[in-house]
Amino acid sequence: MTKKYSINDIANELNISxxxxxxxxxxxxxxxxxxxxxxxxxxxxxxxxxxxxxxxAKGLRTGKSNTIGLMVEDISNPFFANIARLIEDRAYEKGYxxxxxxxxxKTDKTRELIGMFRDxxxxxxxxxxxxxxxxxxxxxxxxxxxxxxxxxxxxxIDTDYVVVNNEFSTYxxxxxxxxxxxxxxxxxxxxxxxxxxxxxxxxxxxxxxxAKQKAFVKEVDFNRNENLxxxxxxxxxxxxxxxxxxxxxxxxxxxxxxxxxxxxxxSIPNDVAVISFDDYDVFKLHxxxxxxxxxxxxxxxxxxxxLLLKKLEQKNSEQPMQKIILSTxxxxxxSSAQLKEA
Amino acid sequence: MTKKYSINDIANELNISxxxxxxxxxxxxxxxxxxxxxxxxxxxxxxxxxxxxxxxAKGLRTGKSNTIGLMVEDISNPFFANIARLIEDRAYEKGYxxxxxxxxxKTDKTRELIGMFRDxxxxxxxxxxxxxxxxxxxxxxxxxxxxxxxxxxxxxIDTDYVVVNNEFSTYxxxxxxxxxxxxxxxxxxxxxxxxxxxxxxxxxxxxxxxAKQKAFVKEVDFNRNENLxxxxxxxxxxxxxxxxxxxxxxxxxxxxxxxxxxxxxxSIPNDVAVISFDDYDVFKLHxxxxxxxxxxxxxxxxxxxxLLLKKLEQKNSEQPMQKIILSTxxxxxxSSAQLKEA
DNA sequence: AGCCTTTATAAAATCGGTTTAGTATGACTA
DNA sequence: TAGTCATACTAAACCGATTTTATAAAGGCT
Numbered sequence: 001m002t003k004k005y006s007i008n009d010i011a012n013e014l015n016i017s018x019x020x021x022x023x024x025x026x027x028x029x030x031x032x033x034x035x036x037x038x039x040x041x042x043x044x045x046x047x048x049x050x051x052x053x054x055x056x057a058k059g060l061r062t063g064k065s066n067t068i069g070l071m072v073e074d075i076s077n078p079f080f081a082n083i084a085r086l087i088e089d090r091a092y093e094k095g096y097x098x099x100x101x102x103x104x105x106k107t108d109k110t111r112e113l114i115g116m117f118r119d120x121x122x123x124x125x126x127x128x129x130x131x132x133x134x135x136x137x138x139x140x141x142x143x144x145x146x147x148x149x150x151x152x153x154x155x156x157i158d159t160d161y162v163v164v165n166n167e168f169s170t171y172x173x174x175x176x177x178x179x180x181x182x183x184x185x186x187x188x189x190x191x192x193x194x195x196x197x198x199x200x201x202x203x204x205x206x207x208x209x210x211a212k213q214k215a216f217v218k219e220v221d222f223n224r225n226e227n228l229x230x231x232x233x234x235x236x237x238x239x240x241x242x243x244x245x246x247x248x249x250x251x252x253x254x255x256x257x258x259x260x261x262x263x264x265x266x267s268i269p270n271d272v273a274v275i276s277f278d279d280y281d282v283f284k285l286h287x288x289x290x291x292x293x294x295x296x297x298x299x300x301x302x303x304x305x306x307l308l309l310k311k312l313e314q315k316n317s318e319q320p321m322q323k324i325i326l327s328t329x330x331x332x333x334x335s336s337a338q339l340k341e342a
Numbered sequence: 343m344t345k346k347y348s349i350n351d352i353a354n355e356l357n358i359s360x361x362x363x364x365x366x367x368x369x370x371x372x373x374x375x376x377x378x379x380x381x382x383x384x385x386x387x388x389x390x391x392x393x394x395x396x397x398x399a400k401g402l403r404t405g406k407s408n409t410i411g412l413m414v415e416d417i418s419n420p421f422f423a424n425i426a427r428l429i430e431d432r433a434y435e436k437g438y439x440x441x442x443x444x445x446x447x448k449t450d451k452t453r454e455l456i457g458m459f460r461d462x463x464x465x466x467x468x469x470x471x472x473x474x475x476x477x478x479x480x481x482x483x484x485x486x487x488x489x490x491x492x493x494x495x496x497x498x499i500d501t502d503y504v505v506v507n508n509e510f511s512t513y514x515x516x517x518x519x520x521x522x523x524x525x526x527x528x529x530x531x532x533x534x535x536x537x538x539x540x541x542x543x544x545x546x547x548x549x550x551x552x553a554k555q556k557a558f559v560k561e562v563d564f565n566r567n568e569n570l571x572x573x574x575x576x577x578x579x580x581x582x583x584x585x586x587x588x589x590x591x592x593x594x595x596x597x598x599x600x601x602x603x604x605x606x607x608x609s610i611p612n613d614v615a616v617i618s619f620d621d622y623d624v625f626k627l628h629x630x631x632x633x634x635x636x637x638x639x640x641x642x643x644x645x646x647x648x649l650l651l652k653k654l655e656q657k658n659s660e661q662p663m664q665k666i667i668l669s670t671x672x673x674x675x676x677s678s679a680q681l682k683e684a
Numbered sequence: 685a686g687c688c689t690t691t692a693t694a695a696a697a698t699c700g701g702t703t704t705a706g707t708a709t710g711a712c713t714a
Numbered sequence: 715t716a717g718t719c720a721t722a723c724t725a726a727a728c729c730g731a732t733t734t735t736a737t738a739a740a741g742g743c744t
Contacts, residue, residue: 006700017724022702033721052461056401057700060729065398076427078420085418085444097441097458101434102427119394120439255623262627281597285604287629348730359694364732375691399730402699688743695736706725713718 005051014041021046025053059121068308069117070100071110071127073151078280079251079295080128083150086301087126094309096123105130105192105222114140124308129154131193146311150304152196153323160311162303162324166196169293169328170203173247173275176291176330178211181339182245182273186216188233188257189249200249200277216243226256233260243272244339251278251292258286274335288334296326347393356383363388367395401463410650411459412442413452413469415493420622421593421637422470425492428643429468436651438465447472447534447564456482466650471496473535488653492646494538495665502653504645504666508538511635511670512545515589515617518633518672520553523681524587524615528558530575530599531591542591542619558585568598575602585614586681593620593634600628616677630676638668 007025011018021042023032029039045051059065068091072080088098099122103110107130114136117125125140128151137157140147149161170187177185187204189197201217208215218236220229233253237243237260248254254276266272268288276283279294303324311319349367353360363384365374371381387393401407410433414422430440441464445452449472456478459467467482470493479499482489491503512529519527529546531539543559550557560578562571575595579585579602590596596618608614610630618625621634645666653661 007702008700018701019703019724019726020722023723026702032723035722038722052457054402054463054700055461056398056407056463057729058702060396060398060402060700060731061702063729074427075417075430076420076424078418078423081420081423082418085416088417088442088444092443097462098443099439100430100442101440102430115394116439119397121396121398255627258627282623282627285597285600285624286627349732350730360731361694361696361733362692365693368732374693377692380692396730399699400732402701402730403732405699686744689741691738691740693737693739695734697734698732699730702728704725704727707723709721709723711718711720714716 005049007051007053010042010045010049010051014045016042063121064123065121066095067097067099067120067122069114069120069122069125069127070098071103071113071117071125071129072100073105073128073130074102075100076102077252079151079278079297082297083301083304086298087305090302090305090309096309096312103128103130104224105194107132111136118145124148124312126150126304126308128152146308148304148308148311150300152194155195158321160307160322160324162300162307162326163196164295164300164326164328166199167203167206169330170200170247170249170277171207172203173291173293173330174204174207175211176332177245177247177273177275177336178207178213180273180336183211183213184216184243185213185245185247186218186240186243187247187249188218188220188236188253190222190253191219192222197249204247216240220253229253229256230260233257234263237261237264237266245269245273245275245336248274248276251276251280251282254278254290254292255282258282258290268335269337270340273337273339275330279329279331283333286335288337291333291336292331294329294331296328299326347391349393349395352384352387352391352393356387358384405463406465407463408437409439409441409462409464411456411462411464411467411469412440413445413455413459413467413471414442415447415470415472416444417442418444419594421493421620421639424639425643425646428640429647432644432647432651438651438654445470445472446566447536449474453478460487466490466654468492468646468650470494488650490646490650490653492642494536497537500663502649502664502666504642504649504668505538506637506642506668506670508541509545509548511619511672512542512589512591513549514545514672515633515635516546516549517553518674519587519589519615519617519678520549520555522615522678525553525555526558526585527555527587527589528560528582528585529589529591530560530562530578530595532564532595533561534564539591546589558582562595571595571598572602572605575599576605579603579606579608587611587615587678588617590616590618593618593622593624596620596632596634597624600624600632610677611679612682615679615681617672621671621673625675628677630679633675633678634673636671636673638670641668 007018007021011021023029024039024042075081091098101113110130110133124146126148129149134154134156137147147159153161205215220232223229233256248257268274275291277293279292283290283292349360349363353363365371366381366384417423433440443455452472452475466488468490471491476496476498479489489501495503547557562574565571590599610616617633619635621636625632625634
């Protein structure tokens with residue numbers, strides 16, 4: 001472990017100017033008409049001593065950090081964790097590092113985090129934005145930094161985003177339940193004004209309206225403490241014993257819901273049928289297996305990072321914003337099987 | 343959104359030197375005997391224009407980045423995602439950002455990532471190290487950067503780490519199964535030479551040896567493609583139909599195992615009892631609920647970040663390395679209920 | 685009065701790069 | 715033969731902070 005080489009060390013060792021070294025290392029040798037022989041000598045030494053430019057010095061001069069800020073709602077949520085992982089892989093390939101953080105969907109926290117990321121001079125943002133953050137995002141965009149949103153978007157902001165067809169997804173799931181013979185169907189979700197949540201609720205309502213059925217909507221406030229989710233759910237389900245089916249708005253509330261159903265001794269789908277948004281192991285392995293609306297996680301991550309990289313790589317050329325809407329898959333399992341006539 | 347202020351702007355606006363501003367902002371006003379009135383004026387302007395020092399310039403000069411490198415095996419794994427989240431919260435509180443990455447347990451990839459982190463001048467490392475990375479870690483430590491490991495450690499390296507009592511945990515779980523009347527108990531895990539995995543296997547073997555029972559060990563190579571885990575498991579279980587119980591070495595192999603058992607139509611615990619390492623929703627919600635060895639995730643994260651922050655904050659004073667071993671909890675559920683005599 | 689301190693602040697060097705503006709040399713042109 | 719141009723580099727400025735070194739002014743002492 002010899003001490004670190006700087007560009008000056010390289011230049012001195014070869015008795016040339018650091019300017020030349022810099023040009024060579026930045027692929028501007030041709031443009032600057034630097035002799036091939038010299039280029040070779042520099043490259044050789046650089047490799048030999050494993051010289052790596054100091055990113056801070058570079059960043060200070062160029063204003064670029066080769067870092068992407070990834071703001072998710074909660075990195076411990078499997079949906080976000082999986083997306084983060086896929087984005088990470090692609091970003092690393094392209095030489096970008098990820099600075100990440102969990103916003104908890106809190107506007108103030110997000111605002112502060114945006115400030116920190118800007119301080120750190122991230123080159124671009126990927127975010128699942130909380131509400132009321134429009135102005136801050138607008139500022140970022142105005143200052144020339146690309147922003148790609150996912151999972152949800154801000155209708156008042158014109159930017160790139162990648163979401164799924166939430167409304168159709170719950171519409172479709174609800175219709176499926178209706179076709180299976182269920183009538184008293186509830187939609188249970190977290191309280192939220194965000195696009196993805198509003199859309200999911202609307203899809204449900206649309207299907208119920210079409211079928212001329214009364215809508216049963218229950219919204220629960222999100223909380224890190226699971227008990228504060230389970231309890232109101234429990235109370236609600238006890239009070240509405242006549243419910244025949246439930247559509248859950250997210251994997252998390254779905255998981256909590258399953259716990260409650262288990263506690264209440266309700267059998268699925270005989271007592272109550274279930275479909276949840278998001279699909280993962282808990283639902284597949286559940287007895288009976290739970291029908292779920294699967295988001296195309298790989299495609300979402302791929303689209304998000306592609307959009308951002310495109311913006312980063314051709315910063316000058318005015319590229320139009322893109323809004324990408326991907327389709328979900330309704331994975332039907334036993335939990336939404338045909339209603340047995342009483 | 344006015345343009346960014348630099349320390350020079352502040353200095354010029356007040357007609358003072360930027361040196362003075364720097365001293366004031368770094369709390370060295372007293373030491374440098376700077377007048378209280380001037381301090382107040384500087385602070386006022388700083389607050390007014392919301393001046394924030396450029397971390398790159400600061401980092402370039404000081405060599406510190408206020409960034410912690412977090413290297414986990416796979417951020418999409420719930421165990422690591424949860425720990426990452428808890429660490430993140432505490433690090434942010436203290437003004438540190440997190441640069442993170444997934445190593446996939448690959449030595450080469452990890453080596454490269456360490457290089458990237460060092461380039462970025464992270465102030466410290468938190469890692470779940472893969473095998474054969476001893477030399478690289480030793481280099482980090484020699485260069486004066488603190489390293490805290492968790493989940494596993496490298497016996498040849500003297501550093502801080504936080505792990506759980508793996509050996510006792512599986513020993514205890516296996517003994518429980520033995521006490522419940524099971525005899526032909528298998529230990530199924532991922533192929534690994536890492537301490538945590540070796541210890542888990544040893545705990546199982548110890549219990550079986552004590553009970554004078556033959557050990558059944560099956561190791562599967564890890565793969566991101568789940569099918570490549572499920573298939574060999576399936577084959578193994580078909581071949582060893584006489585098994586009465588299984589201890590799974592990790593949540594992931596446990597989850598895959600449950601899928602296989604389901605596919606094979608084996609009922610739990612009648613056909614085969616199950617206990618898995620790690621505890622999370624899949625196991626709690628499973629029918630029947632699956633017994634699991636729960637790791638104290640909060641305590642692990644808390645210990646890890648505390649150790650690191652302590653090292654970061656008192657870098658000069660030689661602090662001894664600390665090895666922290668936390669206890670797991672064996673959550674007994676139906677899946678390991680008393681063996682019914684045939 | 686002259687010299688030494690102390691006080692309060694500022695100038696300049698530095699970190700390690702990138703970028704702008706030159707410069708020395710030889711070939712070619714008028 | 716002097717001027718222009720291309721070639722192959724380099725010196726110096728710059729990014730925005732921290733840190734070392736310097737200095738003007740005031741006070742104390744003999």
